[in-house]
Amino acid sequence: MASQKSPNPLVRLAFHVEHHVESWSWRLRRKVGLGRPPRILPYRGYGTPRQSVIKARVLEDRHVRPPWKRHTLLGSAIASWKRYMTVEIPHARVKVCWGDKHWEGTTDEEGFLELWVEPPAGVKAGWHDVELELLSPAPKGVARVRSPVLVAGSEAEFGVISDIDDTVIVTNVTNFLKRAWTLFLTEHRTRLPFEGVDAFYDALHQGSTGSAGNPIFYVSSSPWNLYEHLDEFLGLHRIPAGPLLLRDWGLSRTGFAPGGGHGHKLEKIRGLLATMESLPFILIGDSGQEDAEHYRTIVHEFPGRIRCVYIRNVWHRPGRERELAFIAADIRAAGSQMLAVDDTVTAARHAASQGWIRWREVAEVQAHQQQDAEARTLLDKLDRDHG
Known part of the structure; x- marks a missing residue:
């Protein structure tokens, strides 16, 4: 397998500076009451009865209008702009509950959560809803979402x-x-x-x-x-x-x-x-x-x-x-x-x-x-x- 090139030191420095500034800016706006609340965006996870991955991202909620409320080209463009101009929330703590099992994970600098877990005993093949709850930064009220996870069983042919x-x-x-x-x-x-x-x-x-x-x-x-x-x-x-x-x-x-x-x-x-x-x-x-x-x-x-x-x-x-x-x-x-x-x-x-x-x-x-x-x-x- 080909080895990856080491990242340029200037790139690493620019990356850390950018995310330090973004994180500081979000905390400051939140402190003065201008920051939008955080949200968990769940991604579809996958795995086997032995190991599965829970995936999500914690972002500032930009309140993108749902598709049935967007009727014009301008509305579509605004929704796309909001999706791209995200404010990621690093080091957010997320609680994960799957059946009788519980874990905690922390997001990376880009706000991504990737948590490998051992599913509950006896889990069957197919889709399962796993509950994610934001612990910190402290949300207003309870911030919970359902994250779907696909478990491949022995019945799968390919x-x-x-x-x-x-x-x-x-x-x-x-x-x-x-x-x-x-x-x-x-x-x-x-x-x-x-x-x-x-x-x-x-x-x-x-x-x-x-x-x-x-x-x-x-x-x-x-x-x-x-x-x-x-x-x-x-x-x-x-x-x-x-x-x-x-x-x-x-x-x-x-x-x-x-x-x-x-x-x-x-x-x-x-x-x-x-x-x-x-x-x-x-x-x-x-x-x-x-x-x-x-x-x-x-x-x-x-x-x-x-x-x-x-x-x-x-x-x-x-x-x-x-x-x-x-x-x-x-x-x-x-x-x-x-x-x-x-x-x-x-x-x-x-x-x-x-x-x-x-x-x-x-x-x-x-x-x-x-x-x-x-x-x-x-x-x-x-x-x-x-x-």
């Missing part, structure tokens, strides 16, 4: 790790201006997933038996500030829920992001495979970024664990097809397989031929793909009609 940008959601991430529009100004209600993704991912979740409960994870270079946006998107379009593993944007201990490519995805995928022990995985990405290269690395590092790599063909630079063919050959030589697909039905047919999903689900994927294509055509027409 896990799925999927990219999001241009794999689940059309974002045109290779075009900077279009990506900026997508991230900052568009609502999850007006964006559409790739055709048939909901039915295909649901089929993978059900597996060959229809009740396998195969866990699905989403890994992206999108910032944590978009967590609620992406989670709402998945729910609206009935795409199976799963932990979202995103990226912290801005100044960090190791540098400034977004920058330095998408290598952080490798770290997250490695962590997932290590946590899920011997569970095999299917990896899904797109041709526009470095997904194929990262997935090839994972195939080599975890021999026998990767059943297949699916790469969705999207816009990419000239010569990319030749690179993908070389990577596919390398992955086959390592004992796995990679398939570049133009649409979701092609991937579903291949998965059914391998016995990973039921053949009857392929017809469902095809029907959803047609419905989604018709919806996209209608939306494009409405956009043209309204200029």
Whole structure:
């Protein structure tokens, strides 16, 4: 495994100065009555009956209006601005209760809580609600939230790790201006997933038996500030829920992001495979970024664990097809397989031929793909009609 570069001392200094100033500013505003109250933003955790991770973030509450109260482009832009202009609360103490077990955790400099725990005895596979309570800084009243945790059980046949940008959601991430529009100004209600993704991912979740409960994870270079946006998107379009593993944007201990490519995805995928022990995985990405290269690395590092790599063909630079063919050959030589697909039905047919999903689900994927294509055509027409 390649070693990470040591962070630049100036970067470390700038990081500590920035967060010291932000923390001091928040405490001062709170002392004079100008600071907003803290809130816990729960993230979807995951794990096994042996170990699971509880994830959340403690932030100053910016009172982002819920989606059903945002009706204009300006309202969408304001909500996006509030999500990005966060004030993180470091060193906050959080109490975690899961069944008859209790723990305490402390947030890091960016306000993140990541607490590894041993779940209660006899915990079953599936989703569990864990209670988080903010202990300090002292909230006004009781600050409690529910944090969902996905436990993978012995019934699971495999896990799925999927990219999001241009794999689940059309974002045109290779075009900077279009990506900026997508991230900052568009609502999850007006964006559409790739055709048939909901039915295909649901089929993978059900597996060959229809009740396998195969866990699905989403890994992206999108910032944590978009967590609620992406989670709402998945729910609206009935795409199976799963932990979202995103990226912290801005100044960090190791540098400034977004920058330095998408290598952080490798770290997250490695962590997932290590946590899920011997569970095999299917990896899904797109041709526009470095997904194929990262997935090839994972195939080599975890021999026998990767059943297949699916790469969705999207816009990419000239010569990319030749690179993908070389990577596919390398992955086959390592004992796995990679398939570049133009649409979701092609991937579903291949998965059914391998016995990973039921053949009857392929017809469902095809029907959803047609419905989604018709919806996209209608939306494009409405956009043209309204200029």
